[in-house]
Each structure stands twice: as structure tokens, then as C-alpha cells.
Amino acid sequence: MSKNILNAPEGMKSYLPKEALKFYEIRDRISRVFQNWGYEPVITPVLEYYESLLTGMEQNTQKEFYKLIDYDGNILSLRPEMTAPIARTVVNRREELSLPLRLSYFAPVFRYDNPQEGKNREIFQMGLEFIGGNSFGDAEAIITAIEAIKSTGIEKFKLDLNHIGFLEGIVEELPLKGLQEKKLKEYLGRKDFVGLRNYLDNIGLKQKEIIAQLPLLRGGIDILNKADDLASTEASRKAVEKLKDIYEYLESYKVEDYVNFDFSLIRGLNYYTGMIFEGFTENLGYTICGGGRYDNLIEQYGGQKTPAVGFALGIQRIALALDYKGTSSIDGVVLLTEKTSSQALKLARRLHRKDYNIIIEENNRSRDELIKLAHQKNAAKIISIRETKSQKEAAEIEVLDTNSETAEKVVLKEGWEKKVWGK
Amino acid sequence: MSKNILNAPEGMKSYLPKEALKFYEIRDRISRVFQNWGYEPVITPVLEYYESLLTGMEQNTQKEFYKLIDYDGNILSLRPEMTAPIARTVVNRREELSLPLRLSYFAPVFRYDNPQEGKNREIFQMGLEFIGGNSFGDAEAIITAIEAIKSTGIEKFKLDLNHIGFLEGIVEELPLKGLQEKKLKEYLGRKDFVGLRNYLDNIGLKQKEIIAQLPLLRGGIDILNKADDLASTEASRKAVEKLKDIYEYLESYKVEDYVNFDFSLIRGLNYYTGMIFEGFTENLGYTICGGGRYDNLIEQYGGQKTPAVGFALGIQRIALALDYKGTSSIDGVVLLTEKTSSQALKLARRLHRKDYNIIIEENNRSRDELIKLAHQKNAAKIISIRETKSQKEAAEIEVLDTNSETAEKVVLKEGWEKKVWGK
Numbered sequence: 001m002s003k004n005i006l007n008a009p010e011g012m013k014s015y016l017p018k019e020a021l022k023f024y025e026i027r028d029r030i031s032r033v034f035q036n037w038g039y040e041p042v043i044t045p046v047l048e049y050y051e052s053l054l055t056g057m058e059q060n061t062q063k064e065f066y067k068l069i070d071y072d073g074n075i076l077s078l079r080p081e082m083t084a085p086i087a088r089t090v091v092n093r094r095e096e097l098s099l100p101l102r103l104s105y106f107a108p109v110f111r112y113d114n115p116q117e118g119k120n121r122e123i124f125q126m127g128l129e130f131i132g133g134n135s136f137g138d139a140e141a142i143i144t145a146i147e148a149i150k151s152t153g154i155e156k157f158k159l160d161l162n163h164i165g166f167l168e169g170i171v172e173e174l175p176l177k178g179l180q181e182k183k184l185k186e187y188l189g190r191k192d193f194v195g196l197r198n199y200l201d202n203i204g205l206k207q208k209e210i211i212a213q214l215p216l217l218r219g220g221i222d223i224l225n226k227a228d229d230l231a232s233t234e235a236s237r238k239a240v241e242k243l244k245d246i247y248e249y250l251e252s253y254k255v256e257d258y259v260n261f262d263f264s265l266i267r268g269l270n271y272y273t274g275m276i277f278e279g280f281t282e283n284l285g286y287t288i289c290g291g292g293r294y295d296n297l298i299e300q301y302g303g304q305k306t307p308a309v310g311f312a313l314g315i316q317r318i319a320l321a322l323d324y325k326g327t328s329s330i331d332g333v334v335l336l337t338e339k340t341s342s343q344a345l346k347l348a349r350r351l352h353r354k355d356y357n358i359i360i361e362e363n364n365r366s367r368d369e370l371i372k373l374a375h376q377k378n379a380a381k382i383i384s385i386r387e388t389k390s391q392k393e394a395a396e397i398e399v400l401d402t403n404s405e406t407a408e409k410v411v412l413k414e415g416w417e418k419k420v421w422g423k
Numbered sequence: 424m425s426k427n428i429l430n431a432p433e434g435m436k437s438y439l440p441k442e443a444l445k446f447y448e449i450r451d452r453i454s455r456v457f458q459n460w461g462y463e464p465v466i467t468p469v470l471e472y473y474e475s476l477l478t479g480m481e482q483n484t485q486k487e488f489y490k491l492i493d494y495d496g497n498i499l500s501l502r503p504e505m506t507a508p509i510a511r512t513v514v515n516r517r518e519e520l521s522l523p524l525r526l527s528y529f530a531p532v533f534r535y536d537n538p539q540e541g542k543n544r545e546i547f548q549m550g551l552e553f554i555g556g557n558s559f560g561d562a563e564a565i566i567t568a569i570e571a572i573k574s575t576g577i578e579k580f581k582l583d584l585n586h587i588g589f590l591e592g593i594v595e596e597l598p599l600k601g602l603q604e605k606k607l608k609e610y611l612g613r614k615d616f617v618g619l620r621n622y623l624d625n626i627g628l629k630q631k632e633i634i635a636q637l638p639l640l641r642g643g644i645d646i647l648n649k650a651d652d653l654a655s656t657e658a659s660r661k662a663v664e665k666l667k668d669i670y671e672y673l674e675s676y677k678v679e680d681y682v683n684f685d686f687s688l689i690r691g692l693n694y695y696t697g698m699i700f701e702g703f704t705e706n707l708g709y710t711i712c713g714g715g716r717y718d719n720l721i722e723q724y725g726g727q728k729t730p731a732v733g734f735a736l737g738i739q740r741i742a743l744a745l746d747y748k749g750t751s752s753i754d755g756v757v758l759l760t761e762k763t764s765s766q767a768l769k770l771a772r773r774l775h776r777k778d779y780n781i782i783i784e785e786n787n788r789s790r791d792e793l794i795k796l797a798h799q800k801n802a803a804k805i806i807s808i809r810e811t812k813s814q815k816e817a818a819e820i821e822v823l824d825t826n827s828e829t830a831e832k833v834v835l836k837e838g839w840e841k842k843v844w845g846k
Contacts, residue, residue, distance in 0.1 A: 002474060004472040004474050004475060004497065005472065005474055005475045005478050005511070005724065005725075006475070006511060006514060006515045006724065006725065007472070007475075007515060008467070008468045008471065008472075008512075008515075009468065009470050009471065009472055009493070009497065009499050010493075010495070010497075012468035012470060013468065014465065014466060014467040014468065014508070014509075014512040014515070014516065015465065015466040015467075016465060016512075016516060016519060016520065017463035017464060017465060017526070019466075020463070020464040020465055020466045021463065021464060023466065024464060032778075035751070035780055036775045036778065036779070036780050036781065037775070037780075037781070037782070037783075038751075038753050038780055038781065038782035038800065040440035040443070040444065040751045041440060041443040041444060041447060042437065042438065042439060042440060042443055043437060043438040043442075043443045043446065044431070044437040044438075045431045045432065045435035045436065045437065045545050046469055046501070046531055046533070046545060047432050047435060047489070047501075047533070047545070048431065048432065049427040049428065049430070049431075049432055051425060051427050051428055052427060052428045052429070052430075055428050066470070066491060066493070066499075067491065068489060068490065068491035070432070070433075070489070070535070071535060072433070074427065074432065074433075076432050076489075078469070078470075085437070088428070088429060089431075089437040089439075091429060092429045092430060092431075092437070093437065093439060096439060097439065098799055100784075100796075102782070103440070108469055110469070110470070112493070112494060122468050122469060122470070134759075134784060134785040134787065135785065136759055136764075136783060136785055140783060147775070248764075248765075249764065249768060251765075252764065252765040252766075252768035252769060253768045253769075253771075253772050254769075254772065301428065301429065302428075302429065328458070328461075328463045330461050336557075336559055341559075341671075341672065341675065342671075342674075342675040343675075345672060345675035345676045346675060346676075346677075348676075349676050349677065352459045352460070352570070355455075355459065356459070357458055357459050357460075357461060358459065358460070358461065359460070359461035359525070360460075360559060360563060361523075361557060362557040362558065362559055364557065373523075376521055377461060
């Protein structure tokens with residue numbers, strides 16, 4: 001049999017219940033935080049017109065797109081991220097919406113990357129977009145990202161903050177050509193600081209020291225003063241000022257310990273216009289979230305210029321950083337025999353109605369096999385109906401405890417379930 | 424601006440919060456039922472190898488596939504349904520799994536259909552697969568489908584049941600060529616009974632009466648006796664017998680009122696081997712779920728022959744049949760001013776910690792605009808901090824009720840939130 005019949009495509013996989021339950025537990029915890037902050041879910045299609053994605057994302061991530069041509073000749077693409085599709089939706093449906101909009105999502109996105117450990121081509125992202133908001137928005141995005149990560153149980157993590165105006169303020173003074181500026185950002189983006197210095201030497205840039213300093217501008221709040229000293233343009237100074245304002249908000253909400261500043265931070269997407277950030281776990285050291293301000297994106301889709309900020313969390317990477325296992329909770333197994341099936345089903349129905357999780361199995365296994373099955377499903381009790389002449393509801397059952405492996409008779413009178421399960 | 428920049432691809436759309444919240448409410452209610460029956464979630468990739476999907480689904484739905492060629496030259500396809508990918512996964516990961524498996528999913532699937540009202544090309548399906556189960560499995564699938572639909576609030580619906588062995592038993596006696604059999608099933612599948620009769624006349628089939636009778640074999644339990652009379656082969660009789668057994672289980676679980684039998688029912692997928700069913704709402708009259716037994720599918724992926732049964736529900740269609748609106752519940756808006764921002768954020772933090780849903784807004788709107796904003800978000804209260812000389816935590820706030828439009832002072836002492844929100 002061809003390998004392609006049994007496997008998922010390269011960089012993708014199925015998630016069995018233990019993993020899926022963990023993802024959904026993370027989803028539910030983060031959803032709670034998003035709800036607490038007033039965010040409401042939005043769903044956009046997995047497929048978008050390629051042209052539409054490019055409008056928002058520009059060219060720099062083109063090679064990562066999964067593209068297809070539909071039967072009408074349109075080029076479609078699986079969305080590689082959610083911000084551009086949400087911006088498109090907000091402009092397209094503006095008559096049904098009113099600002100400010102607080103939108104959240106849980107969605108798979110698709111990137112044709114080289115698969116590495118912890119790097120998937122189908123990425124489950126959870127995030128939010130705050131569109132048409134106020135100047136507190138930057139802090140709101142950072143705080144909700146921190147609260148979302150904390151809610152999952154991850155404690156050791158940091159967010160690196162930057163403001164793209166700082167580097168842009170430096171660059172506007174330098175005699176750089178377009179391509180040189182792009183190259184420079186690429187070195188920074190890869191955090192290849194040796195390569196950066198060599199490149200600066202190569203192009204013979206006199207003012208290279210200021211750029212070579214960027215990787216050193218990394219740390220706590222004190223770094224902002226150093227950055228201020230280095231800032232030689234209005235744009236750079238304004239960027240530092242903005243970061244100071246944000247930091248004050250973070251202090252008030254008591255999350256300042258989770259952030260650092262990093263003036264060499266560059267994000268891979270072109271639509272950012274202000275504050276940007278990335279979060280990573282301290283143990284694993286890879287990025288678990290990223291985001292920033294994108295004040296021009298709504299306009300790029302033909303809407304009015306609208307301030308906006310957002311971020312996305314990578315659910316698979318968060319799951320990797322967490323120990324807890326997804327387990328389902330089965331309360332019991334009800335056994336069917338030919339003679340007692342009607343009574344057993346009525347009993348199962350009553351238990352389902354009371355929100356007990358009950359599996360129904362035919363009684364065609366040995367006692368040992370049954371106990372093994374129950375253990376696999378974390379089921380504490382196995383219930384058999386004691387045969388009686390009456391075909392009506394059962395009056396008495398046998399309850400086998402799957403841990404002690406002892407059985408007891410239980411008379412089905414008011415409140416028997418609580419006696420059996422202690423709940 | 425090109426139309427393709429603002430719109431979703433044909434047959435697809437974004438769902439704004441009201442619709443998305445409704446979908447998630449339906450998802451959560453149905454999840455509860457699936458959990459009650461011991462089902463655990465599985466996630467499979469949106470993209471599959473085309474060859475893999477064909478292995479499970481055979482050729483009859485090929486034209487509905489969205490296909491793409493990846494950069495390595497593999498043909499991939501967006502999954503058009505979940506049963507084949509789950510069967511693939513179960514065989515591929517068999518060493519991590521043990522039977523019986525009760526798996527559930529909530530997932531988008533993609534079909535290149537002609538979009539009609541209520542017919543989407545991106546379909547949100549929720550369903551389950553019971554793999555390696557017992558002979559009660561048919562009834563379990565039908566009952567969980569009924570319980571799932573009921574949990575959403577839909578009361579007026581019916582499931583049509585059939586067993587493909589009945590028609591196969593009839594057909595095995597007839598002198599039909601392969602293509603004729605296929606044509607015949609197509610007429611039945613479309614419920615084009617006039618066309619069916621003309622076709623039977625056309626091919627000059629002597630025994631056509633028995634097939635022309637199929638559309639009349641529709642109704643309650645009594646129809647099974649009529650079907651038994653018509654059944655001229657062992658296979659047909661066994662099919663009727665099996666449906667009788669299933670019906671008895673449904674009676675025991677008290678859901679028999681939700682089912683009819685329909686011996687002309689045909690499902691569009693080739694992998695079914697036994698009982699099949701479709702559910703529809705009585706008002707809207709379109710299919711909201713479908714499923715059946717597929718005992719050969721695991722084997723087609725190279726696994727051991729394993730009994731299996733499952734079904735899928737269409738979430739968009741269920742949502743169409745339901746009146747309730749998705750609304751989020753914001754408890755209040757906390758206003759920031761420059762002077763009180765620190766105190767306001769500390770207050771918001773305390774409220775978030777107590778699981779209140781609180782939006783933070785800058786106080787740069789008129790009172791009327793603020794009330795309008797609060798109404799849009801269903802927020803009952805707007806909270807301002809009363810300025811004091813101290814920059815520490817606030818001692819007193821002003822609470823504006825957005826319905827009565829009256830404001831009151833509230834002193835921040837133990838339990839003040841309960842006084843404000845009554846919870």
C-alpha cells in the first residue's frame with residue numbers, strides 16, 4: 001500500500017483523544033480569558049482568494065502559501081494567518097458591525113514551512129483582534145496575551161516588546177537603499193547578529209554602530225532610557241515614549257514581570273505599524289505567541305483608516321510546554337445482555353439524563369477483559385442488571401468497582417447514584 | 424478594487440459573533456451528549472493525500488473534491504468528510520489505540536457543490552465514529568444522533584432508517600447490468616420516483632414492480648412487516664430483521680418516535696455496508712444529519728476487518744432551524760481617564776479575577792455614545808472611578824445603569840460586586 005494512503009501530508013498529523021482533549025482544555029481556558037475581556041468569536045473560511053490574502057499580507061510570506069485553482073479558474077489559498085481574513089471580513093461586513101470590535105478566534109492556519117520539531121504546517125491558532133479601539137489597545141493586547149498564557153498553567157514565559165517606529169526612525173536617517181534596508185531587517189529577524197555586523201561592514205555604512213547596538217538594547221524597563229539616549233529622530237523617540245506608556249498600564253494590571261523590551265525584535269509580517277511583541281516559554285525557548293499594532297490594514301481592504309491591534313497564540317506549542325494530560329471522565333460501563341437489554345438501556349438513559357458519562361457495552365467479554373476495558377476508559381464502575389422476571393425497569397443492579405475489583409448489589413431507590421459514585 | 428479581495432470564495436463565508444456564538448452553543452450542547460456516551464475528540468488534518476481519501480471514499484464523490492498539488496508534487500485534497508480520515512488515522516495509529524473506540528469531532532469539511540440556499544462549500548460537521556463496537560452500535564449511533572439534535576433545542580425532526588442489504592437483496596436476483604444498478608440507485612438517491620419508473624419501463628425489466636414499490640415502503644414500524652413480505656432473498660430478510668432489532672433498542676431508550684423507515688433511502692457514500700440513516704427537520708425539510716454502518720472501511724486502509732458505525736450533523740443547517748440568538752454577556756464597561764487609569768485597571772483586574780466580563784474603554788465618548796456602546800455589547804453597567812488624591816486603589820466608583828440610565832455611587836467594600844450585578 002502506498003505510503004500516502006496511511007499518512008497525513010508532510011508537516012500535518014491527526015491528534016488522538018489525549019492530545020485533542022488537551023488542546024480543547026487549553027482552548028476553553030483561553031476562551032474564558034477572552035470572554036472576560038469582552039471578546040466575541042468570529043469564524044472565517046479556511047480558503048480565501050489568494051489576491052485577498054496578498055492585499056493584507058504583502059509579498060514577504062508568499063512562498064509559504066498553499067495555493068489551488070478552483071474549477072472556475074480562481075486562485076484560492078489556505079489562510080496562513082487570521083489577521084488579514086478578519087480585516088477583510090470587517091470591511092466586507094461593515095454595515096453589520098460597529099466599532100470598537102473585539103473579535104477572537106480558534107482556527108487552523110496553513111504554512112508551507114520546512115517542518116521542524118514543534119513546527120507544523122497546520123497550526124492551531126487562538127487569538128484576538130481589537131479593531132477601532134483606543135490607545136489603551138496596545139496594553140490590552142499584551143495583557144490579554146499574558147493572561148491567556150497564564151490561564152493554561154504556563155508560568156515561566158516572557159513577552160518581548162518592541163515598537164517598529166524605533167528602527168524606522170533610525171533607518172530614515174541612514175543612506176540605505178531599499179534592498180539594503182530589507183537585508184538588514186532579515187538579519188535582525190533571524191537574530192543573526194554576527195551576519196548583521198559583517199553585512200554592515202560590507203556595505204561600508206558609517207553609522208553602523210547604532211544598528212549594531214540594537215541587539216544589546218534588550219532587557220527590563222531601564223533599557224527604555226538607553227534607547228531614548230540612542231534615539232536620534234522624532235520617530236524613534238515617539239516609539240520609546242509609547243512603550244513607556246504601555247509599560248505603565250502593564251504595571252497597573254500587575255503583569256509587568258512578564259515583559260522585556262527588545263529593540264532588535266522584528267516580526268515576519270509587513271502589516272505592523274507600531275508596537276509588536278513575541279512571547280516564548282523560558283524552558284523550551286520557542287515562540288508561543290506574537291502580535292502587534294496594524295493601523296493601515298483595514299484601509300488596505302478599502303475601509304476607513306482604523307486603529308487595530310491583535311495577536312495569535314500557537315496551541316500546539318503551548319500544549320508542548322504543558323505537562324497535564326487530556327483525560328476524559330467516564331463514570332461507568334452499563335452492560336447489555338440479551339435478556340436485560342431493555343432494562344439496561346432504561347438505566348443508561350436515566351444516568352445520561354443526570355449527566356453521568358456512561359458507556360454501553362454488550363456483556364461478551366470475560367471479567368478481566370471488562371476491567372481492562374474500564375481502566376482504558378477511566379471508568380470506575382461496571383454495572384450489570386440483575387435478571388428478574390419483569391421486563392420493566394430494573395429493581396436491583398450489580399456494581400463492580402474497577403479498582404478494588406469487588407462487586408456489590410445496589411437496590412435502585414432514590415439517590416442510589418450518589419451512593420455509587422459519591423456525586 | 425477587485426471583487427475577489429473583499430469577498431470569501433464562492434459558497435463560503437465568515438460568521439460574525441452572533442452566528443459564531445450560536446454555532447459554539449450548538450457545539451457545546453452536542454459535545455455534552457457525546458461525552459455522556461463516552462465519546463472522545465479526535466482531530467485530523469484539513470488536508471489529506473487525495474489518494475488516501477479515494478481509498479476510503481471510492482469514486483462517486485470525486486468531482487466534489489478541492490484538490491491542490493503541493494511543492495513536492497503530491498496531490499492533496501481538502502477533506503470532504505471525516506469518516507475516511509478517521510478510519511485512516513485509526514489504522515495508521517493502531518498501536519496507540521485499543522478497540523472499541525468512540526471518537527467524536529467538530530470540523531470543517533469542503534465540497535465543491537453548487538452553492539444553494541443552506542448549502543455551503545465549507546460545512547461545519549460534528550459527528551462520531553464507533554469503531555470495533557458491538558451489535559448495539561447501530562442503535563447507539565441512532566440514539567446519540569437523536570439525543571444530539573434534541574440537545575440543540577430542535578424538537579420537530581425525524582430520522583429515516585434503511586438497511587442497504589434490503590435493496591441489495593432485491594438487486595442480486597434481478598438481471599441488471601452494473602451500469603443499470605448504478606442508474607437505479609441514482610434515481611432513488613434523488614428521490615426521482617417518476618424518473619425511476621420510466622427508467623424501469625425503458626430497460627424492460629420484468630420484475631420492476633418490486634423496485635417501483637420501494638418509495639411506498641416508508642413509514643413507522645408496521646412498514647417492516649410489509650417489507651418482510653416483499654423480501655424475496657435471505658439478504659433482504661436479514662436486513663429487515665436487523666432493523667427490527669434496532670427498533671427494539673430505540674424503544675427501550677424511548678426515542679422510537681423520532682424514527683421512520685424508508686426503504687428507498689440511499690446515501691451518497693460508497694462505504695456503507697448495513698444500516699443507514701438521514702435526519703431532517705420537519706419545518707425546513709432538509710437533511711441535518713446522516714450516517715450508517717461501514718464494516719469494510721478499516722480493512723480498506725489495511726487494518727483488520729472491524730465493525731464500525733457513525734454519523735455527522737451539519738451545524739450550519741441545525742443553526743438555521745433554531746431561533747435562539749448567540750449573545751455574549753458583558754457585565755460592564757470600566758472607563759479609563761488619564762488620572763484614574765491605574766485605579767481603573769486595578770479594579771478591572773479584580774473583576775476579571777472574579778470571572779466578570781469587563782470591557783475597558785477610554786472615557787472619550789459622550790454619555791449617550793457610551794450608553795449606545797454598552798447596549799451594543801449587552802453591558803448592564805458602566806463604571807467610572809471617582810477621582811481622589813491617592814493613586815492607590817479606588818475607594819469609590821460611580822455605576823451607571825445602562826437601562827434606567829441612572830447613576831449611583833458605590834463604596835468599594837467587601838461584596839460590592841454582588842450588590843451591583845446581583846451575582
